[in-house]
Amino acid sequence: MPQPTSSQALAPDPAGTDLAAPTPGFPASKTAERAAAWIEATKPGITRLVTVTAGVGFVMAWLAPPDRMTCLRATLVGGACLAGTALSAAGANAINQWMERDRDARMKRTAGRPIPTGRATPTQVIGLGLVLAAAGVALLAVVNGVVPALVSLACVLSYVLLYTPMKPRTPLSTYAGTIPGALPPMIGWAAASGSGWDEQWASLGLWGGWALVALMVVWQLPHFFAIGWMYRDDYAAGGYRTLPVVDPSGRRTARAVLLWSIVLVPVSLTPAWAMPGVVGAPYAVLAGVAGLGFLWLCVGLARERTRDAARRVFFASIAYLPLVMLAMVAEAVLRTLAS
Known part of the structure; x- marks a missing residue:
């Protein structure tokens, strides 16, 4: 959803730190601070908005007659759709923060972000972003189908490869930024429209979505x-x-x-x-x-x-x-x- 930001290349953590749990001599409070920084790098507010709009797309497609999946199945399929969307959006946001880390440091409203303040390293943030984005798209592909996964992938790629690089170059970047911000409802719409390629692909041609x-x-x-x-x-x-x-x-x-x-x-x-x-x-x-x-x-x-x-x-x-x-x-x- 229109405004996103930051990303980098996956490389070993130069500090050699354990990314999962506290180690001897490493206070639990530091681990909590690091986890908080990583969560902040995913832009929770934007991630939440993207996830909610995907949920709206899912509900509206599910409630459209005549072939409606059962409530139990809708709950399971919809839950996976929301989780996959949230993971992929969080990953794209973290990648965006890595990409814009130098510019973030020059702006008052973003200078407090994890990388400029040193609460997270660029390597950690790009690694987190790539893992989350891949996990989200993979979850959607396995549970919801290829079409929702492809729409989610389009959101990630348009955000980090189109919108983010355009921002320093042209005011038209705002229009490009509407692409990753507007497509999430179609993730949910396709996920609720069946489990097969043909059904989901056909759903992309419906005016509702x-x-x-x-x-x-x-x-x-x-x-x-x-x-x-x-x-x-x-x-x-x-x-x-x-x-x-x-x-x-x-x-x-x-x-x-x-x-x-x-x-x-x-x-x-x-x-x-x-x-x-x-x-x-x-x-x-x-x-x-x-x-x-x-x-x-x-x-x-x-x-x-x-x-x-x-x-x-x-x-x-x-x-x-x-x-x-x-x-x-x-x-x-x-x-x-x-x-």
Whole structure:
């Protein structure tokens, strides 16, 4: 999900430390500190968001009639899907932190991350990232099928090989960053659509899954432009060419936020069209109202072009997505229980 960061090459730990448990003479508190640093390197907040959106994709595909797996099977398959998604996302985030370690050290908001502070070595973080990403994709392939695994792999690769290298080069990186941020619902969608290649591959052609992807793509843009505005000096210090960095007046950034917040309103309604019988008018009304409220704050940013206005848009975007997805899942569940 639109904003990711950091990575390196797998090599033996020069300190020769045991990565699993405390050794004689090595205090348990140090082991706990190291574990905490490794967890922090996986960007738990972003990992959680990616996992939740994959879960939403799984639930929406599972509740779509007519061939629905049993609750027990859905629980087991869905649990594996969430675990695999979380592992692969955590791995991509750790790789991103390794890749951006030097730039992180130059930015106030990221200077406290594990590698810049010395709480974790670059070798440890890249090793952790590669292991977690591989484990997540492998788990999805074994339990959920090849198609969900391939979608997860696409998320990892687009994050570390496309989005991350583009950030210091072009403002278009934000658009590239929507790819790994928007595809996770399709991991869950494919995983819930059957166990065979043919069923899962066919599920990628259904509008329901792509309606979720479209929602994630469009939501990320005003969200990340607002972050970029709030921390533009920091991003400039890190050498990133985000739109707010190359747009000192803020006019282009404000127009972009306004444009994509306008687009978000109709796009947020597409799940009701793409999944008839699963969601409908109740979801559409709530999504429409939430979208218009968010648009109003984006209009305020376009008028004021201040950090406070960008901050309001940022926090509103954080509230908007879970509200809309919760409404979607809640209506789908209630319709299923009533049928």
